[in-house]
Amino acid sequence: MLERIRIVLIGTSHPGNIGGTARAMHNMGLADLALVAPRCEPLTADTVSRASGADALVHAARTVETLEEAVADCTLVVGASARSRTLPWPMITPRALGERLPEELAAPGGRVALVFGREDSGLTNAELQRCHAHVHIPTNPDFSSLNLAAAVQVLAYECRLAWMEHGETPAASAEKDDAQPLASHEELEHYFTHLERTLIAIGFHDPAQPRQLMARLRRFTLRARPERMELNILRGILSNTEKLARPEQPSTGERASGEPGSD
Amino acid sequence: MLERIRIVLIGTSHPGNIGGTARAMHNMGLADLALVAPRCEPLTADTVSRASGADALVHAARTVETLEEAVADCTLVVGASARSRTLPWPMITPRALGERLPEELAAPGGRVALVFGREDSGLTNAELQRCHAHVHIPTNPDFSSLNLAAAVQVLAYECRLAWMEHGETPAASAEKDDAQPLASHEELEHYFTHLERTLIAIGFHDPAQPRQLMARLRRFTLRARPERMELNILRGILSNTEKLARPEQPSTGERASGEPGSD
Known part of the structure; x- marks a missing residue:
């Protein structure tokens, strides 16, 4: 299940955050990293230092120009968002996301992308509207901006908990044998x-x-x-x-x- | 409730991790930080950079020489531990910790310390044995060592979820009026x-x-x-x-x- 969860970082500015993300992912058993139009050199001494042994994930990461390319094969795309928008979008908690994952990933061809925006400005409206749902990590309203790698850490942790609880064979999968593949x-x-x-x-x-x-x-x-x-x-x-x-x-x-x- | 949760860092080596811890705490609404015998200058440019606006918590942190001093007034001391020990200790998950907090903190004089060890060697056996329980963040067994600030982030996140769910007045508090204060x-x-x-x-x-x-x-x-x-x-x-x-x-x-x- 965990191998079909992709972490997508858009327009990252600090190599250290890419390294920290790789470490957080590897700690939680995730491996699929995609970088969309990074605004820094992804592999620097800072990356390797913060990755602390997980820099193989950065070496293996796919770097692409657009969110489209990064999530083309995904059946569920969830954007990490701090802001409430003029057009409200389905909003889920990290825990609810975790609870949804086993069934999502049991569907034929199921693949999930968790999308994280820029350190300074998050995801654009256009990017947010390409997501099925938005996930909001609850924070102190007076100080709500999480470090990028810390946000990845929290969602990756929920992914791992969901995987530990449901394993590779969720109960729903048996009923799903005649389900049609979802659109990518x-x-x-x-x-x-x-x-x-x-x-x-x-x-x-x-x-x-x-x-x-x-x-x-x-x-x-x-x-x-x-x-x-x-x-x-x-x-x-x-x-x-x-x-x-x-x-x-x-x-x-x-x-x-x-x-x-x-x- | 959150104001009666203390984060205790023992023997930290990297100022950046102290800054990252402060940011993670402030993001989740925690404010009480204690540093036990830090092995670095706690307040450096790295600290301020990683704290990203939360360095007031480091300024306000109490620095002490021993774990004893840091947790003297706490009624529940929980140590973050990756290792299983020769003498098994009560071990709880981060989620179970969160679920326990509202009742713990509703008790008269209740105060909780979450204790984190050194980047390279964690907590000593003597330190672990001063804890009521150990909390283990589930990780990939092949790559289990979390960044210090990332570990604080996960536990602080569980604290915040517990607080959001139970608020300041857990149901149990009414039954607890005649409870005796726990030993500190x-x-x-x-x-x-x-x-x-x-x-x-x-x-x-x-x-x-x-x-x-x-x-x-x-x-x-x-x-x-x-x-x-x-x-x-x-x-x-x-x-x-x-x-x-x-x-x-x-x-x-x-x-x-x-x-x-x-x-």
């Missing part, structure tokens, strides 16, 4: 791109005046946890709608399989 | 000193061949959580025993009230 993050993003293009085509959505339309549709869709099959149906509907809206255009070769490419 | 750590240590001296006097105990006798008696006594009144009775018994064992000696002026002094 990448498939969902292809869908949202397709959806937005279609809404523009039918004159329902003006990107110059977005009014949180896409954010609301994202929230709704992510809350439903679509299966891949369901997403294919939705994309079929969008393709047909697009054809009606722009009958003069040739088919764009839109694919519903979720492969990267035309959109 | 200092009173217990006076008792153990008195007990050992008495056991030597009666020829039952040879400090040159201790065979864990005192450790076993400590474990037994601490498990019982003696009230102050009970300890006074036990000390009265010891005083009388001593008089019988050494009838030639004048009274040592032994006091049963638990004040520091003759022993």
Whole structure:
């Protein structure tokens, strides 16, 4: 179970925090680290010092340019967030996150990403809206900003407790044999791109005046946890709608399989 | 409740860890920090950098020479320990610790110390045997040594969760109105000193061949959580025993009230 939990750090500024994160992960039995557009050299003497023997995780980390790439294959993406937002998003506690993990990861192809933002500014709204849910570590309201590696430590600790309690074979897995695979993050993003293009085509959505339309549709869709099959149906509907809206255009070769490419 | 939880760091080597501890504490609403014989200058640029705004806790920290002094007024002393010992001690999980705190701190005069050892060697056996219980943060057996500030972070997080769940008025407090005050750590240590001296006097105990006798008696006594009144009775018994064992000696002026002094 723990090997299918990925820690994603976005725009980290301090190598020491990357080292501290690696140590916290390895301490709790996590190994999959992804760095999105780090704002520092990830592997420095500070990294190795704070990693205290866990720098192999930094060597093995994947460094990518966007959150998309880091979580493309994940079925559940949870962002660590301190702030309450103008558009409320499903918010869970670290403990509730831990309790959800065994069933999440028992689903076919299940993979979970825990996403942590920049030391100074956290996650952007766009990044937060790419998450199924936000997790908030309870803190002193007068001093709420946790050190990055400390925040990873707390969530990794909850992951380990959940794993210890439920082991590799949660009770729910037996009932899940006929469950369909959930859509991956990448498939969902292809869908949202397709959806937005279609809404523009039918004159329902003006990107110059977005009014949180896409954010609301994202929230709704992510809350439903679509299966891949369901997403294919939705994309079929969008393709047909697009054809009606722009009958003069040739088919764009839109694919519903979720492969990267035309959109 | 949180203001009656003390974090005690013994023999810390790295100022950064003291700063990181202060930040973790302040994030979780803890404020009472004690440093026992630090092996570094506690307040350096590293401390302030890692404290990230919480260095007031380090300024306010009490620095003392011994664990005794740091926890003298505490009714429950819990040591963070990674190792299993030759003499097994009551061992609790961080979560179970959190669950115990509200009732512990609702008791008259209740005060809890969470004790953390050296970065390189943890707590000594003598220090561990001064604790009522040991708390073990579950870790990857292949990489079990947590960063000091990260360990404080996890336990402080459990303290905060317990406080959030139970608030300041646990249900048990109403039933506890007629409860006797528990013995403080200092009173217990006076008792153990008195007990050992008495056991030597009666020829039952040879400090040159201790065979864990005192450790076993400590474990037994601490498990019982003696009230102050009970300890006074036990000390009265010891005083009388001593008089019988050494009838030639004048009274040592032994006091049963638990004040520091003759022993």
